[in-house]
Amino acid sequence: MANLLTRKLEAFGPLPDADRLLLDDVIRSARAVGPRTDLIREGDTPSDVNLILEGFACRYKVLPTGRRQIMAYLVPGDFCDLHVFILKTMDHTIATLSACTVVKIPRARILELMERPALARAFWWAALVDEATLREWLVNIGARRSEQRVGHLLCELLLRLQTVGLTNGNQYELPITQGELADTVSLTGVHVNRILQRLRASGLITLKGKNLVILDVERLMALSGFNSNYLHLAEQDGFREQSL
Numbered sequence: 001m002a003n004l005l006t007r008k009l010e011a012f013g014p015l016p017d018a019d020r021l022l023l024d025d026v027i028r029s030a031r032a033v034g035p036r037t038d039l040i041r042e043g044d045t046p047s048d049v050n051l052i053l054e055g056f057a058c059r060y061k062v063l064p065t066g067r068r069q070i071m072a073y074l075v076p077g078d079f080c081d082l083h084v085f086i087l088k089t090m091d092h093t094i095a096t097l098s099a100c101t102v103v104k105i106p107r108a109r110i111l112e113l114m115e116r117p118a119l120a121r122a123f124w125w126a127a128l129v130d131e132a133t134l135r136e137w138l139v140n141i142g143a144r145r146s147e148q149r150v151g152h153l154l155c156e157l158l159l160r161l162q163t164v165g166l167t168n169g170n171q172y173e174l175p176i177t178q179g180e181l182a183d184t185v186s187l188t189g190v191h192v193n194r195i196l197q198r199l200r201a202s203g204l205i206t207l208k209g210k211n212l213v214i215l216d217v218e219r220l221m222a223l224s225g226f227n228s229n230y231l232h233l234a235e236q237d238g239f240r241e242q243s244l
Contacts, residue, residue, distance in 0.1 A: 003027055004053055004164045008077030009122040011163050011233055019119050027053060030103045038095045039080065039102065046090055048104045050080035055100030056175050060183070061092050070184040072134060073157070077164040082127050098175035125232065132230040141186045144225065149185040150195045151224035154205065158214055159228055174212040
């Protein structure tokens with residue numbers, strides 16, 4: 001199995017061979033988890049860190065009314081809250097959206113990996129990118145028009161999946177339902193369906209089953225006001241070149 005965790009972390013900077021070998025050992029205990037399965041629920045006591053190697057997962061909360069808000073997508077190579085074991089109880093639920101391959105990493109193993117300087121810095125980078133992505137999602141829901149919300153999310157997923165080699169040009173698998181997309185962008189399923197139809201009619205995307213193709217990336221990014229700076233994928237001035 002390809003180590004997509006290593007591939008993601010090396011978007012920050014190259015890792016020593018010894019660190020790469022350690023990460024290869026981490027993913028050996030991967031297990032299959034079915035779609036729409038809670039990995040850990042709100043109120044549970046966390047002890048391990050879940051890592052997604054295949055499939056899509058999410059963070060979500062359910063309101064007293066029964067309405068669900070999805071607050072993050074977790075794609076291959078993503079930790080489900082790197083430092084979550086510090087908390088006494090979970091304040092949200094983490095669940096699979098599609099069939100997933102998941103690794104459960106014990107707290108002691110995470111702390112051991114954090115003792116290696118290059119890995120520690122890469123883990124910090126990953127955690128900071130998660131925080132930046134959450135900020136962007138808040139802006140998306142609070143300040144962008146409905147069509148921009150959907151377009152922005154599709155652009156983000158393209159770049160995140162490109163980072164771990166899971167795109168074919170501007171095409172990728174989007175294994176979520178329109179209802180789940182609606183829970184993400186805080187719209188109704190009917191509204192999301194209309195938006196997708198408009199994006200198709202405008203020649204911006206095609207979506208057949210789970211296969212999404214962005215036909216005009218520049219135009220969709222312009223429509224959505226998409227700026228990839230929050231993903232921090234480009235070389236950072238001087239930071240990566242500093243000695244460890």
